[in-house]
Amino acid sequence: MRRGSWRSALWLVLGAGYFLVPLLATAQFSLKVTRESYGLDAYRRILADPLFRESLLFSFRLAVYTIVLALALLVPTAYWVHLKLPRLRPAIEFLSVLPFVVPPIVLVVGLLRGFRWTPNWFYGGYLILVAGYVVLAFPYAYRALDAGLRALDIHTLTEAAQSLGANWTTVLLRVIIPNLRTALLSAAFLTLAIVMGEFTMGVLMQFTTFAVYINYVGETQATGAAALSLISFGITWLAMLGILLVGRRIGGRQVQIGGTH
Amino acid sequence: MAYVELQDVRKAFGPVVALDDLRLEVQAGEFFSMLGPSGCGKTTALRIVAGFESPDRGRVVIDGKDITGVPPNRRDMGMVFQAYSLFPNMTARQNVEFGLQMRKRPPEERARRAGELLELVGLAAQGDRYPYQLSGGQQQRVALARALAIEPRVLLLDEPLSALDARVRVQLREEIRRIQTRLGITSLYVTHDQEEALSISDRVAVMSAGRIEQVATPPEIYGAPATPFVAEFVGTMNRLEATVVDGERGRVSYAGREIGADAVRGRRSGERVLVLIRPEAMAVEALPDGGVPEGSLVGRVAAQVFLGAVTRLKIETEGSGELLTADLPSTGASGFQAGTRVAARFTPDVPRVLDLPPAR
Numbered sequence: 279m280r281r282g283s284w285r286s287a288l289w290l291v292l293g294a295g296y297f298l299v300p301l302l303a304t305a306q307f308s309l310k311v312t313r314e315s316y317g318l319d320a321y322r323r324i325l326a327d328p329l330f331r332e333s334l335l336f337s338f339r340l341a342v343y344t345i346v347l348a349l350a351l352l353v354p355t356a357y358w359v360h361l362k363l364p365r366l367r368p369a370i371e372f373l374s375v376l377p378f379v380v381p382p383i384v385l386v387v388g389l390l391r392g393f394r395w396t397p398n399w400f401y402g403g404y405l406i407l408v409a410g411y412v413v414l415a416f417p418y419a420y421r422a423l424d425a426g427l428r429a430l431d432i433h434t435l436t437e438a439a440q441s442l443g444a445n446w447t448t449v450l451l452r453v454i455i456p457n458l459r460t461a462l463l464s465a466a467f468l469t470l471a472i473v474m475g476e477f478t479m480g481v482l483m484q485f486t487t488f489a490v491y492i493n494y495v496g497e498t499q500a501t502g503a504a505a506l507s508l509i510s511f512g513i514t515w516l517a518m519l520g521i522l523l524v525g526r527r528i529g530g531r532q533v534q535i536g537g538t539h
Numbered sequence: 540m541a542y543v544e545l546q547d548v549r550k551a552f553g554p555v556v557a558l559d560d561l562r563l564e565v566q567a568g569e570f571f572s573m574l575g576p577s578g579c580g581k582t583t584a585l586r587i588v589a590g591f592e593s594p595d596r597g598r599v600v601i602d603g604k605d606i607t608g609v610p611p612n613r614r615d616m617g618m619v620f621q622a623y624s625l626f627p628n629m630t631a632r633q634n635v636e637f638g639l640q641m642r643k644r645p646p647e648e649r650a651r652r653a654g655e656l657l658e659l660v661g662l663a664a665q666g667d668r669y670p671y672q673l674s675g676g677q678q679q680r681v682a683l684a685r686a687l688a689i690e691p692r693v694l695l696l697d698e699p700l701s702a703l704d705a706r707v708r709v710q711l712r713e714e715i716r717r718i719q720t721r722l723g724i725t726s727l728y729v730t731h732d733q734e735e736a737l738s739i740s741d742r743v744a745v746m747s748a749g750r751i752e753q754v755a756t757p758p759e760i761y762g763a764p765a766t767p768f769v770a771e772f773v774g775t776m777n778r779l780e781a782t783v784v785d786g787e788r789g790r791v792s793y794a795g796r797e798i799g800a801d802a803v804r805g806r807r808s809g810e811r812v813l814v815l816i817r818p819e820a821m822a823v824e825a826l827p828d829g830g831v832p833e834g835s836l837v838g839r840v841a842a843q844v845f846l847g848a849v850t851r852l853k854i855e856t857e858g859s860g861e862l863l864t865a866d867l868p869s870t871g872a873s874g875f876q877a878g879t880r881v882a883a884r885f886t887p888d889v890p891r892v893l894d895l896p897p898a899r
Contacts, residue, residue: 431622431623438625438682440590440611440612441612442685442686445612
């Protein structure tokens with residue numbers, strides 16, 4: 279083996295170790311039953327806890343609502359900004375970094391005050407949390423969509439569709455959105471990951487989301503918290519794998535293989 | 540009555556006037572090209588016909604009906620774009636069927652029509668391919684089929700060949716013309732490529748700075764340019780700033796030489812004129828002994844450019860120092876090496892004469 283290859287292999291092992299050792303340590307700890315014995319007790323306990331299932335499904339439901347609302351708001355907005363108002367792009371980009379700057383507590387207070395006038399079915403329930411999550415997801419979802427739109431010649435596609443008789447809705451649904459699938463998937467999965475892991479808003483608004491449940495388990499069961507961390511990690515990885523596989527299947531075929539002749 | 544009319548159309552983008560009271564008439568079934576340099580307004584004019592831009596004032600009339608305010612999706616215009624515009628998520632066949640779907644045509648009719656049009660553009664076997672699996676030329680063929688599928692009132696082509704390589708460009712432009720002639724569809728073609736415009740059009744409008752300089756058939760545009768701009772833009776042209784010395788006999792003076800130009804007959808002596816001569820109309824002979832034939836221009840060969848069938852000589856004129864261009868058959872050009880003293884002449888009926896534009 280050449281010297282360069284050894285170096286590469288060494289870096290690979292070090293890199294893999296950096297990520298894998300904490301995971302393996304967590305896995306080892308989560309499997310401990312007593313000081314000497316190992317088993318799946320912590321996992322059984324967590325999976326048997328009705329609050330685990332409830333909080334997981336609750337967060338998943340919140341994530342789905344957030345994805346739907348965020349995409350419904352952001353896709354037409356980003357498309358329109360790219361198509362007709364390119365000068366507004368810096369302003370939108372500035373807005374999109376605000377959720378990073380504004381502390382979550384301020385955001386929660388702002389949301390609760392700002393939406394006080396709304397009907398009780400919204401203000402009194404978890405939908406207000408969805409509104410907050412849409413704000414949190416905005417930077418990630420907008421940037422994913424922005425990158426997707428930049429990669430498309432949306433002006434020409436829009437005009438081509440219009441000249442063939444398509445109205446704005448048809449252009450968006452039949453031409454633009456199908457060609458933004460990878461960007462939409464990225465936006466959706468990033469939103470999913472954010473919502474599944476979001477703690478501050480959930481706890482401040484007093485909802486038992488999955489992250490709040492993880493925190494609760496972490497305070498009450500040592501091995502259970504480790505097991506739950508791995509389960510949560512697995513869910514996130516599955517989501518990322520989903521992006522990778524679907525993105526590869528869709529994105530892979532967009533590479534031009536014909537020449538200019 | 541004209542089928543497509545642009546009536547006093549004006550369009551400005553901020554301080555830049557793209558179209559300055561443009562008037563244009565295209566007859567039914569005609570292949571009409573708008574030719575001009577970048578920024579002359581030709582694409583803006585086409586986009587106004589398509590409905591993608593609104594004129595600041597003026598009207599767009601198709602078949603006698605004012606369509607100025609009609610949105611693009613209700614204009615029934617087929618358009619082929621400069622950029623590849625096929626929908627990437629659809630196959631070639633689905634692309635061609637798209638316009639028919641918008642018109643709610645039954646699936647059997649859509650499939651039949653798409654098949655016919657793909658056949659027409661020579662891509663019947665590629666119908667199930669996605670755009671990324673097609674070459675640039677094939678994509679533009681599909682785009683043409685897609686534009687024709689809706690049986691548009693007018694076919695609009697916005698520099699559809701500019702992204703293609705030279706050989707395919709020639710092949711495809713001939714194909715476009717063949718299809719247009721066969722279908723008899725009124726077509727508006729935008730290009731900055733004079734050869735393209737002259738070779739496929741029934742009539743050409745040469746545009747400059749938002750205005751039309753000349754509308755005529757290709758032979759007229761080439762042979763009888765109406766303005767100095769057209770003369771300069773279309774083909775290569777020798778421009779001699781000359782003075783009429785004898786308006787009765789048709790004689791002008793240039794670089795201290797008196798030459799014949801029938802077109803100045805009737806002009807006053809002393810009048811400044813622009814004498815235009817195509818390079819292929821120049822006859823060149825070597826002057827080894829220093830003699831100067833009457834009625835010819837004299838100079839030295841500054842450069843020789845081989846262009847295949849012809850060889851282009853750049854001749855530095857004695858007296859003015861300006862460069863003349865003359866095209867000779869390449870078979871007889873070997874005797875005109877750089878530095879050779881030559882006489883360039885033309886028959887008096889050849890030059891076209893225009894008023895000399897005011898100095899800029």
